[in-house]
Amino acid sequence: MNDESYDLESMLTLMKDVYENHMPFNKLLGVKIVTLELDDICVRIDMREDFIGNFIKNILHGGVISSILDFTGGLVASMGMIKQMNDATSQEIMDRIAKVGTIDLRVDYLRSGKGDYFTATGFLLRTGKKVAVVRTEFRNNEDILIAAGTSSYIVG
Amino acid sequence: MNDESYDLESMLTLMKDVYENHMPFNKLLGVKIVTLELDDICVRIDMREDFIGNFIKNILHGGVISSILDFTGGLVASMGMIKQMNDATSQEIMDRIAKVGTIDLRVDYLRSGKGDYFTATGFLLRTGKKVAVVRTEFRNNEDILIAAGTSSYIVG
Amino acid sequence: MNDESYDLESMLTLMKDVYENHMPFNKLLGVKIVTLELDDICVRIDMREDFIGNFIKNILHGGVISSILDFTGGLVASMGMIKQMNDATSQEIMDRIAKVGTIDLRVDYLRSGKGDYFTATGFLLRTGKKVAVVRTEFRNNEDILIAAGTSSYIVG
Amino acid sequence: MNDESYDLESMLTLMKDVYENHMPFNKLLGVKIVTLELDDICVRIDMREDFIGNFIKNILHGGVISSILDFTGGLVASMGMIKQMNDATSQEIMDRIAKVGTIDLRVDYLRSGKGDYFTATGFLLRTGKKVAVVRTEFRNNEDILIAAGTSSYIVG
Secondary structure, three states, rough: HHHHHHHHHHHHHHHHHHEEEEHHHHHOOOEEEEEEEEEEEEEEEEEHHHEEEEOOOOOOHHHHHHHHHHHHHHHHHHHHHHOOOEEEOOHHHHHHOOOEEEEEEEEEOOOOOOOEEEEEEEEEEEOOEEEEEEEEEEEEOOOOEEEEEEEEEOOO | OOOHHHHHHHHHEEEEEEHHOOOOOHHOOOEEEEEEEEEEEEEEEEEEHEEEEEEEOEEHHHHHHHHHHHHHHHHHHHHHHHHHOOOOOOOHHHHHHHOOOEEEEEEEEEOOOOOOOEEEEEEEEEOOOOEEEEEEEEOOOOOEEEEEEEEEEEOO | OOOOHHHHHHHHHHHHHHHOOHHHHHHOOOOOEEEOOOOEEEEEEEOOHHHHHEEEEEEEEOHHHHHHHHOOOOOOOHHHHHHHHOOOOOHOOOOOOOEEEEEEEEEEOOOOOOOOOOEEEEOOOOOOOOOEEEEEEEOOOOOOOOEEEEEEOOOO | HHHHHHHHOOOHHHHHHHHOOOOOOHHOOOOOEEEEOOOOEEEEOOOOOOHHOOOOOOOOOOHHHHHHHHHHHHHHHHHHHHHHOOOOOOOHHHHHOOOOOOEEEEEEEEEOOOOOEEEEEEEEEOOOOOOEEEEEEEOOOOOOEEEEEEEEEEEE
């Protein structure tokens, strides 16, 4: 393992800490980053009573889903950006990641948000110098697809 | 004022209470319904520290915005549905409103979510027997347009 | 091969003919259905000079792409519907297919539309009694992903 | 009228000619630019038999609608860009307009595309140094809203 890969690992550990513990809305929702690697992202959220959106059907509010899909897509876009910044320092990468912003988001609500916990994953459709586009999926603990997202991000 | 309009007013008051106090995720976010009339909807949310999504820029998390726009659009779709149910009883209306569900949602994040409080409004593009489509807007207390939404709902 | 599968094959052959030869806008664009099976759809369009949208860059107009993705998604939604109509007659199926309509469509334009010909495929995210949701992809003859779509259809 | 406004008028006349007569797909569809001013855009298309998408219902193919809304949104984004380029030469403006590209497009199909002719208009939700976001509307000759669009464009 060379110096560079070590730096990457440290940086991803730092990012994970920042996103989980220093981003207040993620903390409010209890968002956990299960996997944060350049080519593999998994975000988890545990069902809680105060996430219920429909008290008759006892299902997750759509806003929890869109929040997680937006966040997951942003992580995927950030990883794609890091992969393109070959000779950059950690500081340069962190500075650029801090500027990643969602341009727009589409969420398709496919099935009722029932489950004990939920995981979100995503993959890059495209990344460029300015814009990245990501597709995301939101599944419950039985691996049932609850919602799907497509979002675009400004990355430069 | 005839019996019917009295019923409508009572029903809207009941709906307001249900959405504000018995929908847990709305309660978590502190969502307030400022106006709930057949042709006029206004939803408000006050800025709180735990809504911050970017701790450097101190701005609202996109998930708060998408949550509010999804909810506001659903209210607009529900009002449109009530207007079409001329001879229905309150119970029939409440039953049908409980089944309204978001098919999909697009949010365009236009400007940084800075402000003391935010309001969301919306209007029907179309309502039919099965599907309603709504455009929504999310503004800060200086009336600056922060985000815009388009969402479709199953209404029958 | 039993009678039923024979009927299915005849019906799909008929559908293919209708979509290619009796839907005027498809004919104008020269849309070809390469594969039309219950679980496999492929639509093709050949590059033509009058499809160019940017005469400097010589690339496909976005409208050709959105037209093909909307049509492909509708085929995927129709196939999903047929799979659910187990005891229906050909006539019942054709009647219901004629009523399939696009609710909304998102297209992400990922890369320049350069190529000799293009193919579109898609898969169901969900199908229900009322709404189907489909993800589609548009690739050039070098298998480069040019655009991606998500669309929802009323199916009942 | 000073020199500058004269330049603007000439440039807009040139743009109109380019878009109507030298963009092959627009020519195939017979797209007309009714109004092209910095704050006012109107695009028109006349119904033709080969635009039909549903031969039973005799209505416009959704692809014609999405093509026109994408094009109209691009014009609105381009006008917004010109308004920000105060000291630019015509050549600089034309160079930048040639690079405007659609990031993504959402179309909501609201009502059947019946009519003798159709017009599309749009307005800017936001324009910035990199991204512009536009809302568009597509109406028939009886001013009935047939479809609505939201699209984002790379503008720098």
